Amino acid sequence: MLTGKLYDIQGFSVQDGPGIRTTVFLKGCPLRCPWCHSPESQAFPTELNWMRVRCLGLDACGACLTACPKGAISAGEETTDAAGAPIRYPDVDKRLCDDCGACAAACRAAALYMCGTDTPVDEVMRRLKRDQPFFEESGGGVTVSGGECLCQPAFTLELLKQCKAAGVHTAVDTTGYVKWEILEQVLPYTDLFLYDLKCMDSALHEQVIGVPNELILENCQKLAARGARLQIRIPTIPLFNDSKAHFDRYGAFLRPLKDAIEVVQLLPYHKLGISKHERLLKKEKIFVAEPPSDALMEERAGQLRAYGLPVQIH
Ligand code: SF4
Numbered sequence: 001m002l003t004g005k006l007y008d009i010q011g012f013s014v015q016d017g018p019g020i021r022t023t024v025f026l027k028g029c030p031l032r033c034p035w036c037h038s039p040e041s042q043a044f045p046t047e048l049n050w051m052r053v054r055c056l057g058l059d060a061c062g063a064c065l066t067a068c069p070k071g072a073i074s075a076g077e078e079t080t081d082a083a084g085a086p087i088r089y090p091d092v093d094k095r096l097c098d099d100c101g102a103c104a105a106a107c108r109a110a111a112l113y114m115c116g117t118d119t120p121v122d123e124v125m126r127r128l129k130r131d132q133p134f135f136e137e138s139g140g141g142v143t144v145s146g147g148e149c150l151c152q153p154a155f156t157l158e159l160l161k162q163c164k165a166a167g168v169h170t171a172v173d174t175t176g177y178v179k180w181e182i183l184e185q186v187l188p189y190t191d192l193f194l195y196d197l198k199c200m201d202s203a204l205h206e207q208v209i210g211v212p213n214e215l216i217l218e219n220c221q222k223l224a225a226r227g228a229r230l231q232i233r234i235p236t237i238p239l240f241n242d243s244k245a246h247f248d249r250y251g252a253f254l255r256p257l258k259d260a261i262e263v264v265q266l267l268p269y270h271k272l273g274i275s276k277h278e279r280l281l282k283k284e285k286i287f288v289a290e291p292p293s294d295a296l297m298e299e300r301a302g303q304l305r306a307y308g309l310p311v312q313i314h
């Protein structure tokens, strides 16, 4: 049975392509964007997550402390809950934790939970077909996203094929950092690619995100040449890719592809990933910046429009 490792399925999305869509989120990504707004999508295996707002605290509950066979959970320092009352939360040592899930099974508040579920294609299709009337009403469809959904190519391909066979519009949300052969396989079953271009400078791309960008740019050009429809997405990140010079590089790269481009979406950096980062129980510092101003976003949008590109600020 063909399964994919999913971490979510979200209905009624209006962010992931035209109309009302259901987005299937697959786990695992080869990139490490410091501003990632879904950091739970990055690792490939199923892993333990924790949500502070659900946790009852060790004094009221503490079931996780005794459930862990690895001794990975201890009492954290006293702090305050959302109402200002004193509380102690569990402290999970990820170096000792092997993601066995015993604590999540013992957690009646579902504060601890396992992120990543192996799910058969047929089960996903049954879920998607429930939303089909909304797709038909709104001109929407299904978006396969991640993580990088094309890192699970067999599952994604089969899902796209079954959606097309059911008459559902399909979109693939991709980093572009995949072998061309995989993009070529999904191309006939993909109505729209949501294609991320995070940085035009390969050395900077590699330094900040962990991989160079040549493959991403090359695949983008190949998709355009093969008749794919593209929605280009540019996360606009302060002091990384938001300069005038950098946007001129975007413009020069995208102008020859403009017949394939439905829209270029500028996605201003936001701080949403910060609260999610805590859920992963990681102790490392995370990237924090001030979001770019509306004036700067308008200026960058205008810059790309001068290259003949249709641009939206998202
Ligand atoms: S079992 Fe769950 S609710 Fe209870 S203390 Fe542990 S994380 Fe919090």
Ligand code: SF4
Pocket: 048, 067, 068, 069, 070, 071, 072, 073, 092, 096, 097, 098, 099, 100, 101, 102, 103, 104
């Ligand atoms: S998932 Fe980690 S913290 Fe939870 S019981 Fe297993 S080893 Fe312990």
